[in-house]
Amino acid sequence: AQRVTQPEKLLSVFKGAPVELKCNYSYSGSPELFWYVQYSRQRLQLLLRHISRESIKGFTADLNKGETSFHLKKPFAQEEDSAMYYCALSGRAGSYQLTFGKGTKLSVIP
Amino acid sequence: NAGVTQTPKFQVLKTGQSMTLQCAQDMNHEYMSWYRQDPGMGLRLIHYSVGAGITDQGEVPNGYNVSRSTTEDFPLRLLSAAPSQTSVYFCASSSGQRNQPQHFGDGTRLSIL
Numbered sequence: 750a751q752r753v754t755q756p757e758k759l760l761s762v763f764k765g766a767p768v769e770l771k772c773n774y775s776y777s778g779s780p781e782l783f784w785y786v787q788y789s790r791q792r793l794q795l796l797l798r799h800i801s802r803e804s805i806k807g808f809t810a811d812l813n814k815g816e817t818s819f820h821l822k823k824p825f826a827q828e829e830d831s832a833m834y835y836c837a838l839s840g841r842a843g844s845y846q847l848t849f850g851k852g853t854k855l856s857v858i859p
Numbered sequence: 860n861a862g863v864t865q866t867p868k869f870q871v872l873k874t875g876q877s878m879t880l881q882c883a884q885d886m887n888h889e890y891m892s893w894y895r896q897d898p899g900m901g902l903r904l905i906h907y908s909v910g911a912g913i914t915d916q917g918e919v920p921n922g923y924n925v926s927r928s929t930t931e932d933f934p935l936r937l938l939s940a941a942p943s944q945t946s947v948y949f950c951a952s953s954s955g956q957r958n959q960p961q962h963f964g965d966g967t968r969l970s971i972l
Contacts, residue, residue: 758899781958793902793949795960835901839958846892846917847961851901 751776751840755850762826763858770821770853772810772836781839782819783847784810788832796821796834806830826857861885865950865964872940872971880935880967882950888962890955891933892917893925895946896966902949908933909955940971 752775762768774780784796797805799812799819810821819836836850866881884891892907894917904917908927922944924936933952937944947968951961 755901783960785960792965793951793963798958798960800958846904846907847902848904849894849902851899 751780751838751848753836753838753848753850755834755836755853757853758851759854759856761856761858764828765825768821768823768826768830768855768857770834770836770855772819772821772850774817774819774836774838776817776838776840778840780812782810782812783837783839784808784819784821785835785837785849786832787835787852793835826855828857828859831855831857863950863952863962863964865948865967867967868965869968870970872937872969874940874942874971876940878937878940880937880948880950880969882933882935882964883931884933884950884952884962885931886952886962887930888952888954889930891927891950891952892961893923893933893935894949894951895919895944896949897946905935905948937969942971945969945971 754773782799785793786796787793808823833852833854835852837847863884889910893905894902896902903919906925908914914925947966949966950964953961
């Protein structure tokens, strides 16, 4: 079975402070991992995926297979980063069967 | 491109009523999915489809039916609404490749009284 754990329900940081949203996964094969973001009352949208190794809106995430983690990081938080963040895993079946974590609400304090 | 379109955006039902949540996509995606989003629970997969005429159950399928008569449409039916089905429902579509993301609709906020 595949599982995604986001240990923090809520994370509050001051503007300009570093941000790290934690994500751990359980999966027997080679996972495909994603971070989705949901701004207030908006649809979920892809933030980044591990295969792209890209930086979006200043966020990066590195897959650590040894620690089975895919933490999301940003060096300097901005107020517009306040949102709900979901880590998701795509297993063998395909990306239409994403397993989501329970989400972390990031609040950036001005 | 509209992407994934869901209707209605809001709905209030009485216990026992039935209704259909509509979902349409214009990206020619083979794969479509329905999720429900509940506070503290994240998103949970209800049903999914890998192509027209093919559907299967996800993690929480009870009380819901789906059909996929066309590539574009994937409606979700509540047969007899229950208060436990109060939730926000998201439809998503994707090309199906493991490293390709899902595209989500705006969601339907459903309240069952």
